[in-house]
Structures are given as C-alpha cells and as structure tokens.
Amino acid sequence: MKYISTRGQIDPIEFQDAVMMGLADDGGLIVPQSIPNVKDQLDSWRELSYPELAFEIIRLYVTDIPEADLKALIETSYGEAFDPDVAVTVGVGDLYVLELWHGPTLAFKDVALQLLGNLFEYILAHRGGRLNILGATSGDTGSAAIYGVRGRAGIDIFMMHPHNRISAIQYQQIASVLDDNVHNMAVEGSFDDCQQIMKALAGDLDFKKRYHIGAVNSVNWARVLAQIVYYFKAVLDVQKTTGSSQVRLAVPTGNFGDILAGWYAMQMGLEISQLILATNENDILARFFTSGEYSMGKVHRTLSPAMDIQVASNFERYLFHKLGNDSARLCQLMEDFGKTGQLSIEIGHDGVVDSKLTAGMGSRDQCLATIKKYQSEYDYVLDPHTAVGVAVAESLGLDGDPVICLATAHPAKFPEAIRQATGRDLAGHPDIDKLTELPTRCQVVANDIEAARKVIVDTIG
Numbered sequence: 001m002k003y004i005s006t007r008g009q010i011d012p013i014e015f016q017d018a019v020m021m022g023l024a025d026d027g028g029l030i031v032p033q034s035i036p037n038v039k040d041q042l043d044s045w046r047e048l049s050y051p052e053l054a055f056e057i058i059r060l061y062v063t064d065i066p067e068a069d070l071k072a073l074i075e076t077s078y079g080e081a082f083d084p085d086v087a088v089t090v091g092v093g094d095l096y097v098l099e100l101w102h103g104p105t106l107a108f109k110d111v112a113l114q115l116l117g118n119l120f121e122y123i124l125a126h127r128g129g130r131l132n133i134l135g136a137t138s139g140d141t142g143s144a145a146i147y148g149v150r151g152r153a154g155i156d157i158f159m160m161h162p163h164n165r166i167s168a169i170q171y172q173q174i175a176s177v178l179d180d181n182v183h184n185m186a187v188e189g190s191f192d193d194c195q196q197i198m199k200a201l202a203g204d205l206d207f208k209k210r211y212h213i214g215a216v217n218s219v220n221w222a223r224v225l226a227q228i229v230y231y232f233k234a235v236l237d238v239q240k241t242t243g244s245s246q247v248r249l250a251v252p253t254g255n256f257g258d259i260l261a262g263w264y265a266m267q268m269g270l271e272i273s274q275l276i277l278a279t280n281e282n283d284i285l286a287r288f289f290t291s292g293e294y295s296m297g298k299v300h301r302t303l304s305p306a307m308d309i310q311v312a313s314n315f316e317r318y319l320f321h322k323l324g325n326d327s328a329r330l331c332q333l334m335e336d337f338g339k340t341g342q343l344s345i346e347i348g349h350d351g352v353v354d355s356k357l358t359a360g361m362g363s364r365d366q367c368l369a370t371i372k373k374y375q376s377e378y379d380y381v382l383d384p385h386t387a388v389g390v391a392v393a394e395s396l397g398l399d400g401d402p403v404i405c406l407a408t409a410h411p412a413k414f415p416e417a418i419r420q421a422t423g424r425d426l427a428g429h430p431d432i433d434k435l436t437e438l439p440t441r442c443q444v445v446a447n448d449i450e451a452a453r454k455v456i457v458d459t460i461g
C-alpha cells in the first residue's frame with residue numbers, strides 16, 4: 001500500500017514514511033492510494049479477538065513492516081493497557097453503546113495513540129534518529145498522546161492546549177505527567193488557535209526537517225487506521241447479537257477523525273447502512289452535510305469540549321474522496337476556504353451531500369436531558385460527548401437497523417456535566433480520583449506562532 005497527499009504534490013510513500021510525516025509536506029493530508037474491499041472476508045473475522053481483528057485490518061494498509069513485527073506491535077498496544085477490552089458493546093435501552101474508554105486515559109483516543117506510540121518507537125529503533133511530536137489538544141488527545149509516548153527513548157512531545165479552556169480533570173491528566181520528554185504548553189487562545197500554530201510550524205518544512213517534527217493529531221494517518229478496527233468489531237458483534245445484517249452508527253464528532261474511520265470501514269465493505277454524525281452547537285459539519293456549505297462560525301464553549309471545533313482537520317480527507325480523489329479541485333476549494341472561511345459543493349439529486357451520512361446537532365439542553373434519561377431509566381451514565389451522539393441518534397429515530405452509539409469518554413472525566421444533568425455526583429473512577437493529589441508542570445505561552453516555536457527550540461537546545 002502506498003500513500004499520497006490530498007493536495008497531490010508528494011510522490012507516493014510507504015506507511016512508515018506516512019506515520020513520520022504526519023501532515024503531508026505539501027500541506028495536505030495523507031491518504032491511502034486505494035481502499036481495500038474485505039466484504040468476502042467478513043464471515044471469517046466474526047470470532048476474532050480485538051488484536052486479531054486489528055492485525056487483519058491493519059496489515060492491509062501496512063506493507064512495509066514485517067508481519068511478525070506488526071503483530072507484536074498490535075498485541076503490545078491492545079494488551080493490558082485496556083481493561084477489560086478495547087471495544088466493549090453493551091445494550092442500553094433501545095440502542096447499543098460502544099464503550100471505547102477502557103484505556104489508560106479513559107477516552108477513545110487511547111485506542112489509536114497506544115498503537116501510534118509503539119509505532120513511533122519501532123520506526124525510530126529501526127531507522128535511528130529522534131522525533132519531536134507537536135500536538136494541539138482540546139482536552140483528550142493531549143492526555144492520550146502523552147500516555148502513548150511518555151518516557152519513550154528518542155521522543156519528545158510538545159502538547160498545546162487552550163489555556164483555561166479544558167476541564168480541571170483534563171488539565172490534571174496532562175500536566176501531571178512529569179516525564180522529562182513531556183512538555184505541556186497552555187496557549188492563550190482557542191483550540192483552533194492551537195491547531196493553527198501546529199499547522200503553521202508543521203507546514204514550515206525547514207523547521208519540520210531540522211527539528212524532526214511529527215504529529216499525533218488525527219492528521220496522522222495511523223490514528224484513522226487504528227480507529228477503523230473498532231467499527232468492524234462493533235458491527236460484527238451487533239450483527240451476531242441481533243441477526244440484523246445492516247447496522248447504523250452514531251458518532252460524536254469534532255475533528256472528523258473518528259467518523260472518517262467509520263467512513264473508510266464502510267468503503268471497505270462493512271455493512272453500515274448509515275453513519276450519524278453528531279455535533280454540539282459547533283455545527284459546521286452538521287451544516288455541511290445538510291446544505292453542502294462548509295462555513296466557519298464562532299467557537300461555542302459547550303459541555304462537550306472535545307467537540308468545540310470549527311475547522312475539522314480530517315474533513316479534507318473526506319472532501320478529497322468525495323471529489324473523486326481530484327487534488328486540483330480540492331486545492332481550489334481549500335484555497336477558497338482559506339480566503340473566505342467558506343467553501344461549498346453541489347449536493348446530489350436526493351438533496352443531501354452523502355446518502356450514507358446523516359448529520360445532526362445536539363444542543364446543551366438535549367445533552368443534559370439525555371444524560372438524565374439514560375441514568376434514570378437505564379442506570380447508565382453517559383459522558384456529555386456520548387450523550388450528544390445518543391441525542392442525535394434518538395432524534396432520527398431508533399426503529400429500523402440497530403444503532404450503535406460510540407461512547408468516546410468515561411463520564412468521570414466530566415463530573416460537572418453529570419452533576420448538572422442529574423443533580424448528583426454519579427461519575428467516579430479511581431484513576432480520576434487519584435489525579436487531584438498529583439503535582440503538575442505546564443507553561444503558559446502567548447497565542448503566537450513564534451512564541452510556540454521558541455519553546456520548542458529552547459527545550460530541544
């Protein structure tokens with residue numbers, strides 16, 4: 001398998017180069033040159049464990065790592081770090097919840113970042129050299145990325161988050177990791193500002209090469225790839241329990257990384273009848289899928305901060321495929337967007353952008369009402385991100401093909417939302433309770449590209 005850029009200006013590269021490149025050198029996103037179809041293999045995959053299934057899927061996209069090594073990497077990543085398993089499907093009321101928060105930081109991002117940490121270490125061990133990871137986090141990516149690479153030889157991580165705009169627990173989780181290779185930066189701006197700084201520095205090719213800058217955000221293809229696996233796991237599990245051949249999935253969405261993995265799974269032949277994209281009040285994507293207009297609004301702060309995003313970096317991958325892999329058209333549209341803050345595509349005869357992808361917005365009130373309902377009716381506590389997905393799925397109706405809602409975080413990470421919804425402190429987790437005691441380290445940085453650059457240069461020396 002070879003990889004190309006959405007902007008069409010890099011020669012095809014192998015998987016390991018794609019992982020190390022992060023953002024493509026031409027400013028685009030790295031995508032596989034083709035998408036394998038596995039429809040005929042699905043039956044033989046139904047009884048596989050998570051690591052076994054991961055190996056079958058990931059090997060299709062990784063042809064430059066010997067299979068035995070790849071298998072070992074996957075087994076290490078999806079072993080004891082996840083308790084009891086990586087992806088756990090449970091029936092709750094009239095739908096299924098796919099719990100993806102059984103990893104070390106209690107959010108679904110661990111699934112991709114445990115593997116990515118191991119991949120980085122493996123690649124550096126074989127090729128030599130160092131890696132300086134530059135990341136931007138709206139909360140959960142940061143901790144999952146930091147836990148993925150803490151203490152690893154040859155790797156430093158610089159993680160930017162919007163100062164005072166992540167939850168107290170998210171802050172404790174990232175800033176309490178005191179390993180020497182972990183550098184937290186609180187940027188005086190929004191998450192989009194952090195992402196902007198990251199893109200500017202990673203897009204400065206001289207700087208990127210000289211300082212060996214790599215990416216852990218979902219611009220990194222390996223993250224999307226790792227996430228494809230749990231769509232297969234969940235759909236195969238629910239097909240088995242319900243006997244239904246087609247399944248729908250609802251995905252709480254911010255940067256479009258998670259749902260994009262579902263979209264790839266669908267292209268690979270997995271029987272998904274509908275992907276339901278759920279946003280909070282930051283609904284740029286929901287508006288796009290209902291109108292064909294992608295236009296930036298202002299960032300709202302919500303109870304689901306990991307989804308408080310206006311410019312979704314992975315959207316470019318979807319758009320590229322949607323345009324029939326036409327880089328020239330994509331470049332034109334991205335240029336429009338850069339200049340005017342909006343772009344638009346024609347919508348189909350059926351009046352929608354994508355007949356397999358329905359989008360909706362879950363408001364703050366719907367989020368709170370959904371947490372309350374699931375707690376009182378089913379004794380199940382949803383985190384506020386998951387609740388947005390469940391609310392949008394419910395508003396579309398649960399009759400018909402079974403619906404799986406992706407549970408992206410453990411509710412204990414967002415106790416204030418749970419308290420607001422239920423009036424009680426129902427969301428505890430021993431790992432979270434431990435955090436408050438721990439010392440922290442973090443530096444505040446101006447909302448400025450040069451200020452961020454200086455921190456990196458000064459730290460690396």
Ligand SMILES: *Cc1c(COP(=O)(O)O)cnc(C)c1O
Binds near residue numbers: 218253385408409
């Ligand atoms: C990151 C995150 C999301 C959004 O996922 P994207 O891949 O950015 O769309 C949703 N919920 C939680 C808890 C997250 O951490």
